Amino acid sequence: MPTFRHGKNSRLFISTIDASSLFNEMTMSHSVDTAETTVFGKDDRTYITGQRDGTFSASGFIDATTAGTGDPFAKLRNALGSTSLLQITAVPGAPGGSTITAGSMCHMGAGVVTGFETAAPAMGVVTAKFDAHLSDRYDIGRILYAPGAARNSTIAGTAVDSGVVAGTTRGGASHFHITQAGTAGLTSVTVKTQHSSANSVWADVHTFTSTSTGVSRVASTGTIKRYVRGTISAVSGTTPAVRVAIAFARRGSVA
Amino acid sequence: MAVKKGAAVSGPWRVLVGLNYPPNETRAEVGDIVNDLPAADAAWLLEQGLIESPNLTVEASS
Numbered sequence: 001m002p003t004f005r006h007g008k009n010s011r012l013f014i015s016t017i018d019a020s021s022l023f024n025e026m027t028m029s030h031s032v033d034t035a036e037t038t039v040f041g042k043d044d045r046t047y048i049t050g051q052r053d054g055t056f057s058a059s060g061f062i063d064a065t066t067a068g069t070g071d072p073f074a075k076l077r078n079a080l081g082s083t084s085l086l087q088i089t090a091v092p093g094a095p096g097g098s099t100i101t102a103g104s105m106c107h108m109g110a111g112v113v114t115g116f117e118t119a120a121p122a123m124g125v126v127t128a129k130f131d132a133h134l135s136d137r138y139d140i141g142r143i144l145y146a147p148g149a150a151r152n153s154t155i156a157g158t159a160v161d162s163g164v165v166a167g168t169t170r171g172g173a174s175h176f177h178i179t180q181a182g183t184a185g186l187t188s189v190t191v192k193t194q195h196s197s198a199n200s201v202w203a204d205v206h207t208f209t210s211t212s213t214g215v216s217r218v219a220s221t222g223t224i225k226r227y228v229r230g231t232i233s234a235v236s237g238t239t240p241a242v243r244v245a246i247a248f249a250r251r252g253s254v255a
Numbered sequence: 256m257a258v259k260k261g262a263a264v265s266g267p268w269r270v271l272v273g274l275n276y277p278p279n280e281t282r283a284e285v286g287d288i289v290n291d292l293p294a295a296d297a298a299w300l301l302e303q304g305l306i307e308s309p310n311l312t313v314e315a316s317s
């Protein structure tokens with residue numbers, strides 16, 4: 001019996017922004033180029049695959065309550081023409097509500113912003129829309145840790161079981177989004193992805209240490225054992241209330 | 256002295272990648288020498304090159 005997800009609980013992390021409360025629709029497209037190989041004598045066309053590609057778009061409403069560095073749309077507008085990529089983690093129909101259930105499927109990529117659009121209808125809400133073209137790998141992975149509340153102490157997230165007893169062999173990519181660092185400053189926080197063969201001993205896969213809000217996308221090759229999880233450690237500062245989203249994608253045929 | 260891959264071995268171990276392990280999420284950083292890793296996990300950690308014996312090297316079985 002399939003378990004369907006309603007889109008209402010979808011979540012979206014863009015760089016250091018938890019943009020979930022700003023958007024109400026998003027589309028994640030994955031595709032691959034095809035090159036035709038049809039030769040004389042064939043009644044049907046044949047193709048081989050080329051490079052994978054991906055795009056992302058989201059639309060919602062302009063938040064006009066903040067300005068300057070607090071403007072959540074500034075990153076999107078400023079990204080137009082920038083050489084920097086925007087790191088995107090999109091969780092369609094995220095189960096768990098404000099705290100996303102570990103293991104929820106997500107789309108993970110870093111993209112060039114190709115468009116930012118604002119519309120102001122006379123009889124409607126001012127809307128915003130942005131589009132991105134993903135650069136390099138557009139992964140499909142799993143949320144490891146994305147709580148609704150901020151944290152100020154160490155925690156190990158719930159283990160996510162791939163079901164592959166021997167683990168997977170093509171490496172993986174981690175996304176870390178620190179979207180809140182605390183009102184009086186954060187001295188340091190370390191976030192990690194870890195893997196384990198039997199949900200017992202956990203070995204670091206990727207690590208990101210930051211002293212403020214920040215974002216990191218890390219990929220590596222090699223074996224990823226059956227279980228993965230996210231952790232927060234070394235949280236220090238006056239009021240280190242950090243809000244973190246951690247996701248991991250296995251590369252190969254298992255997400 | 257070399258240890259065959261998959262052979263039953265025990266610590267101490269030199270940690271080559273940061274580890275958390277039971278009980279109580281004990282943390283070991285790179286370079287630490289530990290004696291209390293769960294024995295059942297030593298095999299995969301050795302195979303992955305995440306730990307090594309301070310005195311032994313691991314070779315693939317023939």
